[in-house]
Amino acid sequence: MAEIQLVRMPGVELSEADRLVMRRGIFEHIDGIGESNQKSWRRWWNRVLRLEPGEVMEVRTHQERLGWYHRKHMALEQAVFQAQERFDVFKGFRDWIKVGAGHCDWYPGPKGGVFPVPKTISYSKLEQADMERFHDEAVAFLRTAHAGKTLWPHLTPAARIDMIEVILRGFNE
Structure with a gap:
């Protein structure tokens, strides 16, 4: 909104x-x-x-979300989750993507540091333009060396790039 x-x-x-x-x-x-x-x-x-x-x-x-766009993003997240080797729980994986994409608020921690709290991407709470921005930032994050190393630690850097690009290509990204 x-x-x-x-x-x-x-x-x-x-x-x-x-x-x-x-x-x-x-x-x-x-x-x-x-x-x-x-x-x-x-x-x-x-x-x-x-x-x-x-x-x-x-x-x-409030700009209504496009159903097909929402479904495309959710399917992309699911495809990456199923292909990765790091996360056992989908919610943790999604929170990691949100933080990596910068879709979070930062709060002071109990010991002086800061910690991220992921924002919602709920269909009813996030309008279309903001969802498109989040999607683009999430895809950009998934293409980073850090994301590749986190998701596929045993692969070489080149193989990690190939892995994410094969998945993203299936969604025209």
């Missing part, structure tokens, strides 16, 4: 002509689906346009 903070900029005033052009673009180019959504869309924009200088508004958006 994208969270966006908006602020009405002080010292910027729109002429009536500017307002008409903006309203035409907002309400004719993009509109709500059906009467109820059209009314909600207009009410929301009217609230935005009535902000006072310096007033802040927070907007949360």
Whole structure:
């Protein structure tokens, strides 16, 4: 979910002509689906346009996930998990990928260090653009020498590269 903070900029005033052009673009180019959504869309924009200088508004958006994309990523994770030699538990494997892809929060540890806590990739919690970013970062991580050495410690560096590339090629990566 994208969270966006908006602020009405002080010292910027729109002429009536500017307002008409903006309203035409907002309400004719993009509109709500059906009467109820059209009314909600207009009410929301009217609230935005009535902000006072310096007033802040927070907007949360959600872009639906594409089912085929989600299934492709999950199948890729499963294929790598089945081919690797390090992890016995899928959850641990997935958490390792999340951390390696940077999809985590970092917290102070009990002894002064920091530790990662993987973020969710739940279908309902992560919108499509963020899932695509995570997927790309996960694939990039799986291609690293560190990932190869972790997943297939007995193979040579060249064989590790071949192993991950064969799997990724099956998913057009």
